[in-house]
Amino acid sequence: MACCRIKVNVITPPIIAVSVIMPSVIGVDVGTPLVPYPAPEYSGAYEVTPSQETQILETAGLKMTDNVTVNPIPSNYGLITWNGAALTVS
Numbered sequence: 001m002a003c004c005r006i007k008v009n010v011i012t013p014p015i016i017a018v019s020v021i022m023p024s025v026i027g028v029d030v031g032t033p034l035v036p037y038p039a040p041e042y043s044g045a046y047e048v049t050p051s052q053e054t055q056i057l058e059t060a061g062l063k064m065t066d067n068v069t070v071n072p073i074p075s076n077y078g079l080i081t082w083n084g085a086a087l088t089v090s
Helices: none
Strands: 005-011 015-021 080-082 087-089
Touching: none
Parallel strands: none
Antiparallel strands: 005 015, 080 087
16 A cells, blocks of 8 residues: 655646645645746845734745845834824824
């Protein structure tokens, strides 16, 4: 009885798909998605400053050429709220 099956597909342009099929006794199929090789280069920002909004660097499946820098929270950052009677800066 074999422990697993490995399937490799090569598609033009060079895209490699590798799937590892585990035996049904553990109840899962494990595989990797199609990923172009070589991966395209990430061309977005490598520097982020924290804010109240969610920020996503779209890097999935891309080759990054540098480290991502997360800047400190700006010293002038504050939250301004208005409750209808008073303005609060925190």
